[in-house]
Amino acid sequence: METKKNRKKAVLILKKGFYNRKAVKAAIRAYNGLADFECLDKKDKFEVRIKNIDKSVGKIIKDEFCNYILAEIKNG
């Protein structure tokens, strides 16, 4: 099934003290089917750029993505 993509982009800033690379990568793997992710590893933060977001999750993907990372950190 072809999913409808949203042209809207989103950028997420995650501070390195709170979020770790392993959890961010795990979240990207999990959400890969819903959007295109690009993770930039900067000095004190991760910058996650989200593009081609699936229309059905356009409003919540950013927040759900953050929640997933936090859960991953706690359980990982």
Add this chain to the structure above:
Amino acid sequence: MEKFNFEKDKIKIELNPKIYPLEAVLGAAYFFLDKNYVYLDGNLNRKIIVQIKPKDKAKKNTLEDLGNDFLNKLLHYNLRYQISKNNRKIREYIVGTALLSAIGEAGEEDDWKKDFLDISTPWEEKYGNEKK
């Protein structure tokens, strides 16, 4: 003191990391993930900012209650973390002793299984073809 800031549909709580360690904040945040969106920001050495946004649209009163609930949960996790930190050595000692004693039990052979008189070996194997 913790500070609440209200924005449209979310609450921002500022915490002092010297009072509330990150482990406690993560524990409390995890508890709230079910019904809220939680986002962490700030600086680990100066100020931790926890942003909570309910998945269902919320009123300001509800947001304040949510903030207070979070602080209660944070205290709970802080206490758990402190106890866990203080008891770490004794916990490791108990587990280590238990594991060591378990290894000892598994390695020892019971006396009744030992065949001191070589009774289990058949006559033929013991004496071969010797004539009686």
